[in-house]
Amino acid sequence: MSAAALPGYCKAFPLAEFRRFPGWAAAAAPAQAGLGDDDLGYLGDDFAVRADPVTGEPLLFGGDAAGWREFCTAELGFAVPADLADTADSENQGGQRNG
Known part of the structure; x- marks a missing residue:
């Protein structure tokens, strides 16, 4: 995964918190199966959950299940x-081109 695909912000939660979501078991990636409830997952601003916030790998949950957000x-x-949202917005607007 390239650094450009990583979220701009993420927050750590124990996997037990994510696993409370009713659709987690059906949509979670196989990589999460070997992790315990106390292991951390990193929820990004793209609503995907990753095991490592630096590399973005492995992806534990894609974040596109109904009701997930x-x-x-x-x-x-x-x-x-x-x-942080204000900073990201101003950086994005500064780099955009019209036309």
Whole structure:
């Protein structure tokens, strides 16, 4: 995985927290099966869960299951901190070209 594909922000949670999501077992990657409930997963601003926030590998959960984003925000309280979101927005706007 290239660094460009990594999320800009991530937050660690014990896998037990992610596994509370009803669709986790059906959609999780095989790599997560060997990890315990106390092992950490890193939830990125793209809503994917990775085992390593630096390399992005392995991917534990793709983040596209129905209801997943709502679970992350409502149940886990996941949100990109406002000061980081503002920084990312201003950097993205500065690098965009129109036309």
